[in-house]
Amino acid sequence: MTLMRVGHFKSIPWIPPYAAHDAWPVTFVDCVSSTVIDLLRQVDVTPMATVDWFPRQQDWCRLENHGLWIRERAGSVLLFSPWPIEQLGGKEIAISDETSTSVRVLHALLTGKYGLSLGTWRRGVVENDQHTPRLLIQNQAVHEIARRRFEYVYDLGHEWRKWQGVPLVPAVWVYRRGLSSDKTRFIADLLDSSLGEFSERTGVHIESHRHRNGWTASTQTVERLLRNFEYRMNVEAERGLEAMRSELPVVLPQLIK
Structure with a gap:
């Protein structure tokens, strides 16, 4: 069989x-x-x-x-940044190779919720780079948040719910x-x-x-x-x-x- x-x-x-x-x-x-x-x-x-x-x-x-x-926050679908999210217009953002849905959620949030114009995004995250904002999911996000390297961390599940009122x-x-x-x-x-x-x-x-x-x-x-x-x-x-x-x-x- x-x-x-x-x-x-x-x-x-x-x-x-x-x-x-x-x-x-x-x-x-x-x-x-x-x-x-x-x-x-x-x-x-x-x-x-x-x-x-x-x-x-x-x-x-x-x-x-x-x-x-x-439910409210994912805890593992996270945008890490050295700057506030309102200042990410035109900036390069590194995107995890593992994500499909969250990269589109980030796009919608930055353009629709925050009204930002976007810079070039690139696939792949350089682990030792502490200056480029990055979108990480699942295990990668969990490991990065434990390092406490970025001043600003945004949970896309929470950002989406605040914007749309749905999970x-x-x-x-x-x-x-x-x-x-x-x-x-x-x-x-x-x-x-x-x-x-x-x-x-x-x-x-x-x-x-x-x-x-x-x-x-x-x-x-x-x-x-x-x-x-x-x-x-x-x-x-x-x-x-x-x-x-x-x-x-x-x-x-x-x-x-």
Whole structure:
């Protein structure tokens, strides 16, 4: 029997969906949010960055109410800067290679909320550079905030909610159109089981993922960060999804090197 191929994110916000990692009878395909679209032929079911799913809805369907949304603050979708955000007009910004959704959120915030003209943004972050503003997500953001190197740190989940009044939805779970209902139900049941398992043995699963993936953040830090996220979409999250569809650029107009 051929196992279903499931996109596997190793980053911190995704621990609950993969809590019972070793018990999943599937083939995991390791990826991050920015690489999923390059691996679509290799997966049957996967989390997908919201902005990547919008133009692919004809081929990829939502998996019930499974997704990832931010309650108030993400704690791991962060803009680091030596200057206040109001002074970033025309400045170069370094962008994490892992991000798809948050780079468009930052674009919308700077142009729509703050009315700034944008400079050139570049992919890739030089770790020792303490002068270039940078957008980091997930593990990279957690590591950078621990260094305390930048005077100004902006949480994009919080900035978005203050502006739009709805939560930010970084990703949704999707499956390839045409996948049988028994297979999609099977994966949805695995996700439900993992969420339940995680809630019962949170510390155990965080420790397991820390050791498996070599994370430096403490168990307490990770547990605190995970309280910022929800993994089942509700009415409020659906409103956030529609606001993103309306406000975020499909294609970034400024040059990203």
